Amino acid sequence: MNTKIDEFIEENRELYIKWLTEFCRIPSVAAQNRGMEDAVSYLDDLFEEAFSITPEKLPTKGFPVVYAELEGKSDKILSFYNHYDVQPEDPIELWKSPAFEPDIRDGKIFARGVADNKGNLIARIAAIHAIKQVGLELPVDVKFIFEGEEEIGSLNLPAFAKEYAEKIHADGCVWEFGYRDADGALQVSLGVKGMLYVELSVEAANTDLHSAQAAIIESPVWKLVWALNTLKDQKERITIPGFYDDVESITQLDEEMLAHYRLDEAETLNKLGIEGFLLNLEGMALKRKHLFEPTCNICGIFSGYIGEGTKTVLPSSATAKLDFRLVPGQDPEKILLQLRQHLNNQGFEDITIKVTSSERAARTIPDREIVKAMIEVANQYSDKKPNIVPNTPGTGPMYELCQALGIPSASFGVGNFESNNHAPNENIYVDDYIEGIKMAAALVFEFSRQYDKQGSVG
């Protein structure tokens, strides 16, 4: 904690809020190829304003990675991984203010992407800006790595990470997300689940038909329903043969961390308006399922007539979008093969599978400098003990960008318990945002200090 920096940040609240709301005005929806160039161009302008440099645009097969380095005193390197793309704003009609017209009310900023992930991205730029503006030198080198395809599965990031392995090398990486619990405690997260995202499609007749024909013409919707039904049973067990084979056992350390990890059960149920969790789980069993078990979720399903009233139609095609969240040990490539084999074995050879995301899970052990620094900063800025999340249920390319390159990674950020990521009315508290800037600044020094301690001890 540095009073001078924090005072500067307070004095420049309006500037930093302006940076964020301007950035949130850009509808950078990678899935729909909207506003992506504008987002990159905005970052160009912002780096020019903040640091008088133009960031590099490192090419990928998709949207470029925006990259910048700022030199510090020591040979240690701290990197910040964020993404400038956001989720689509559907269902649009449930937004209380337009998704891409940031609205400040009740102490919160509402906008698509404000929590995931533009709030953190801008807060981290603002933190380095503040350090430099008060005339301090950075204690470590800082690297910014901003990708444009996180919300569409970071399909091109593994190749990027391989190609630019030397360039993006770091001693610790601050991951992109971060939230507070319902009671305000800051979460510090040490891992992410992997993901296999697939679209299953069935085609039948070459046109929609009068549903009287359903007596004798095959229905693609029924085929899809029957196929989906073979993937997971009502006890939530995924029934693809071999699916659980490579799941790593939960260690004693995991169990201990899980015991300390706090899940706001009552608040979550209350917020969502539901009576209980899946399978009526609670306590350790609930936490274990949340953080350490893979999922098979239907993100969307569509076929035929879904408008108002009645239409009697036999649809000609049907599609479902599925995401499997994977845990350490599971290989999305192998799961994909198992899925294909299983569908074939069940008689669904003609269901096509399109892969749109394939990522491995990643973990960092708590005994690393980046983790210890983050916990220390969290303690400095709050009376509440931070909530250590041994493995978050979310996903990101942490394996490819960090674990595979030997870079420890952990995460905290400006989101809250009701930030509504990926959902309507996404938001962060203005105060959390400003405090997030202060904590990011403090982290840079605390990260450096962890190495100094080692030096003084050794």
Add this chain to the structure above:
Amino acid sequence: MNTKIDEFIEENRELYIKWLTEFCRIPSVAAQNRGMEDAVSYLDDLFEEAFSITPEKLPTKGFPVVYAELEGKSDKILSFYNHYDVQPEDPIELWKSPAFEPDIRDGKIFARGVADNKGNLIARIAAIHAIKQVGLELPVDVKFIFEGEEEIGSLNLPAFAKEYAEKIHADGCVWEFGYRDADGALQVSLGVKGMLYVELSVEAANTDLHSAQAAIIESPVWKLVWALNTLKDQKERITIPGFYDDVESITQLDEEMLAHYRLDEAETLNKLGIEGFLLNLEGMALKRKHLFEPTCNICGIFSGYIGEGTKTVLPSSATAKLDFRLVPGQDPEKILLQLRQHLNNQGFEDITIKVTSSERAARTIPDREIVKAMIEVANQYSDKKPNIVPNTPGTGPMYELCQALGIPSASFGVGNFESNNHAPNENIYVDDYIEGIKMAAALVFEFSRQYDKQGSVG
């Protein structure tokens, strides 16, 4: 066949085509409450132009029934049942010309509703117009009964039929639809299947969530998939207990009619671009399933994100629209109770069922005047023997409007083998339309003649 009438119809081709295309311009989609008043108003104008009368608008709880009577020589009554509503035009993008801008090309008129059912409706008005214009008296009383809710399940027609039973009484009813086979043979249809149309809905959390939550929060889509899977197995057997209990046995007469009935197997497969029918059925087994077996079809299913690309979301609700086509003996009210009970027994008490259509099947035996007259006219206008369809796989309120009131009903009309009812690029041949007008005119006289014959024999 009356040469004078037919010549008059030929001379007035353009007028009758104009009537039809004008009517098809009106997007009278009952499901979406579009253009319904305009359609009624157009019929007002047309009856004024054709017969110098204004039809009655008989109220129902929904859209009114347009009704008119024209007096004839005898005490026999022939009624025409048609509907002025049409199906929604989805999927819009597959129309080659706009659905509500009738386009004449390759000898066909393309427009939503032109086959189902505006072509037949206008052809029958035109037929009576032609008879009167050439100075002939109608041999029987003629009644027009045009409802506005056929495409949304005729939910208000049973009450209407009871209230106006005396008014709509007839000795024979010409039903609304009619098609030609691929070889041009005219179909004469003697019955319709019944229908139960339901929307199944599941609600879970009060908002869409990040799909990471799928590990611990219930998914409404999975619940819907699992529930649907319990309704029909992969052998196409509907698995709701009791569903088949009341299905009437197929009689010897049915089997004989079925043997004569021609189903264009190769042409149908070719047209639809598929390799085989459901369960690889063919011949008698295929025909029996088509005409005499009930269905459970998914007209539409929707949940979550269905747009381009990837969105990782746990949806908050899921909906499926189902139609059950029922056969003689089955009571839609009873099937509904069985469905509810079955879902409850399977643990799906919280799936809601909304009924949007409930109709019984209806049949007319071939030995009735209306049937004999129709076959006679079909023979007069074609070298090809008409194809007698003992029971069509489609649905309409024939039970409520005819069978329950003791009125025999049969059907022929202006549609063709590729009319695409309920689908994009709906069409009829201009020549079929003109010939349909001639046949409707001839039917009025032939229907009367059937009674004269009986008189001369008795």
